[in-house]
Amino acid sequence: MSYNNGQGNNIITFGFNNVNSERKLHFVEWAGTPVEIIREILHRAQVGSDDVVYDLGSGDGRILFAAVEEFGARQAVGYEIREDLCNIAAKQIREAHLEERIRIINGDLFDADLSDASVITLYLGNETNDILRPKLEQCTRADTRIVSYLFPMNGWQAEGELDTHSLSIQEGRLDDIIFVYRVPQAFSGC
């Protein structure tokens, strides 16, 4: 279902009953990424005006705003399961008049259409990353940068290994780790 926000129709909501019981297991709690870390994530992902940035589990939308407002991303899209957080983000989008550039989808990140993503940010958890990995391998475009805060994507290999995803950067900062991956080739699609 979608609702009209008064200035467009880009805020889409899905009920929780869209989420099947298996996927409910793959829920992680909200915690916002600190602003310094967000800047580092977007910097390391080399976000610029050609980019479409997805935050899977977008919380209050802070990464999306930074991507658009500070790094000039063309578009930013967040998938967030919690309606209250989506509403907070939607209010801020309206107030900033960014409806054309930031979209929040109140739904399960495992249903995300990632076909136009050039950058994907994650702050989820080891188990969720493990479950998400096949989707990222099958449904992202070549050269998509995938940045995970704190949690690595187990099984993805360091840059230089053939036919693998490449770990380009692994940076320590404020005792936190940002893992940056780059999808090396196109996959067959979802």
Ligand SMILES: C[S@@+](CC[C@H](N)C(=O)[O-])C[C@H]1O[C@@H](n2cnc3c(N)ncnc32)[C@H](O)[C@@H]1O
């Ligand atoms: C640790 S927070 C990160 C929030 C945001 N990405 C940030 O960095 O500030 C994880 C977010 O993912 C959301 N989430 C958890 N499981 C989800 C799912 N299956 N689909 C969509 N969102 C989910 C949570 O509600 C929470 O807001």
